[in-house]
Amino acid sequence: MDNRITEEARHFIGEISRFVRDECIPAEDAIEETGTLPEPLVTRMKDLGLFGLRIPASYGGAGMNLLDYCFVLKELSKSHDAIRARMSINNGIGSMAIVNDGSEDQKSRYLPVLAGGAAIAAFALTEPGAGSDASAIATTAVKTGGGWLLNGMKHFITNAPIADIFTVIAVTDKEKRARGGISAFLVEKGAPGLSIGALHNTMGGKGWLQAEVIFEDCFVPDAGLIGAAGSGFKTAMKTLNEGRLSAAASAIGIGERLLSMGVDYAKLRKQFGKPIAEFEAIQWMLADSATELFAADRMLADTAFRFDSGEDIRTQSSMTKLFATESAFRVADRVLQIHGGMGFMRETKVERMFRDIRAYRIFEGTSEIQRYMIARDLLKD
Ligand SMILES: Cc1cc2nc3c(=O)[nH]c(=O)nc-3n(C[C@H](O)[C@H](O)[C@H](O)COP(=O)(O)OP(=O)(O)OC[C@H]3O[C@@H](n4cnc5c(N)ncnc54)[C@H](O)[C@@H]3O)c2cc1C
Known part of the structure; x- marks a missing residue:
């Protein structure tokens, strides 16, 4: 093992290795068959603190550095991919925008629940017309009294059907687009105008779900804007x-x-x-x-x-x-x-x-x- 990995992380990697061998691998066939993670396994993942490894300790996570985290993740990935996916979105693309650029209010509201696994995160960037060229997104956010109105559709969004908190990337200035015209928002499940569309039928990755996410005059309060308007790209x-x-x-x-x-x-x-x-x-x-x-x-x-x-x-x-x-x-x-x-x-x-x-x-x-x-x-x- 790399000698730059901390002693604490090495012990944890050993624990994860046993968790994979004794609890995850025996559950693999059931996950593949049902397309869902057994609840007792998710509870164990919560108990192990797996959902908050990268989230700062001040917000209920373990505050792991990226090196330690990557090698824990590598070990956990030796089990069914749905297990890895469930934990890595909360630690990665589902929470990093908040960790890096979120306000103090956003951090204290969302990070502890994501770290504990009580809430599931999703990151919504890709659209039918904008994949590799993310700057071509068409979802818009228009300023209105006390917030923003989002309109558009995302697809291939992992965790969408089960997510509680979405980081959504939308255009706020069509002229500037990636150069100051794209913003990031936090949208909660149940927000008016937010709905989950079709579930994609995939060749693999059973148990980690991708779906469309639809915004129809979806209202997001000002408090949901991450960082400054225009800094979302x-x-x-x-x-x-x-x-x-x-x-x-x-x-x-x-x-x-x-x-x-x-x-x-x-x-x-x-x-x-x-x-x-x-x-x-x-x-x-x-x-x-x-x-x-x-x-x-x-x-x-x-x-x-x-x-x-x-x-x-x-x-x-x-x-x-x-x-x-x-x-x-x-x-x-x-x-x-x-x-x-x-x-x-x-x-x-x-x-x-x-x-x-x-x-x-x-x-x-x-x-x-x-x-x-x-x-x-x-x-x-
Ligand atoms: C399992 C899965 C989970 C995903 N989860 C999420 C998620 O949670 N959130 C989210 O926002 N997105 C998610 N995505 C979307 C993913 O990020 C995109 O599929 C990816 O960025 C590619 O975009 P695309 O599918 O539109 O392909 P396209 O961009 O249409 O690309 C088609 C082909 O053209 C090639 N191509 C495109 N542009 C160039 C270029 N300039 N030079 C050379 N070749 C080029 C591509 O490499 C590819 O081979 C997920 C996708 C998958 C498969």
């Missing part, structure tokens, strides 16, 4: 910057679990009178997987450490997200191949994990967008 980008490292951490965790499944199966499965692990073709798949995961792990530790030291990690977080998620996908493909026909069967967890890991190359910025941002930094004057 910066707030959103800051939130995603951190989110990219979380995505990388989870992808590495999933990849490491898959690799250990690949190693076990290669030793167990016999063909031509010997374990397939003795065939060089299998060994190379395992070796390449271990090498890529090791590199991704080091990139993650280095980038998170730099973030905690106050460095600007925009480019490094893109590199880490890109490499970790692409590597983890290759690992999933190789491990499925090592399992032969069995890897294609629903009864193996490999098949599920292969479907789950696919989304990581898309959300929090696609691989193409990460490459674009890395190249833009390289080519700037």
Whole structure:
């Protein structure tokens, strides 16, 4: 384990490892079948303080630095992806706008309930017409007496059907758009004019729900504006910057679990009178997987450490997200191949994990967008 991870976090990672082995993995099949997390498991997650790891201690969280958090998240990601998703949104994209740019009132109103897991968060940026180009969003917020009226539609929003608090990004000045014309708002479940639309039917990620979020003259009081009007694009980008490292951490965790499944199966499965692990073709798949995961792990530790030291990690977080998620996908493909026909069967967890890991190359910025941002930094004057 990276020697920059604090002693306290190392102990906690050990505890999470046991939680994953003894309580999360046994619940996986039920989660996949029902598409929901069992309540006793969610209660355990609350008891472990998992919903508030990144939230400052002064607001009921653990105040973990990003390095420690990423490695806890990596460990938890070795279980069903819905478990990871439920905890990581409250710690990441669902709360970071409040932590970074929220008012004192917003922090004390929302952060303690998010940290304790009593409330579920969602982050609503993406729209049917604006995905990679987030500055093209069409949802508007118009000033009215005592607040703002939001109109528009978001889609692919994780947690939307179960969320209590939404961070919503909307246009407040159509001329300025990303240059001072986009703002961030906090919208509570039940706000007049807020409704949840269709639930998306996804190829993987069972149990972590994506849905449309619709705003029809949805009234948000002035107290719901995060930071100053016009600062919302910066707030959103800051939130995603951190989110990219979380995505990388989870992808590495999933990849490491898959690799250990690949190693076990290669030793167990016999063909031509010997374990397939003795065939060089299998060994190379395992070796390449271990090498890529090791590199991704080091990139993650280095980038998170730099973030905690106050460095600007925009480019490094893109590199880490890109490499970790692409590597983890290759690992999933190789491990499925090592399992032969069995890897294609629903009864193996490999098949599920292969479907789950696919989304990581898309959300929090696609691989193409990460490459674009890395190249833009390289080519700037
Ligand atoms: C499981 C899941 C969960 C999600 N959760 C959330 C959430 O909670 N909140 C939220 O706001 N959003 C969420 N999203 C949305 C996600 O962030 C977007 O899907 C992502 O940013 C890509 O946008 P898009 O789907 O519109 O694809 P598009 O932007 O339409 O991209 C289509 C293709 O074109 C490529 N492309 C686009 N622009 C360029 C370019 N300049 N150069 C090269 N290639 C380009 C893309 O890489 C991609 O391959 C989620 C998505 C998924 C799959």
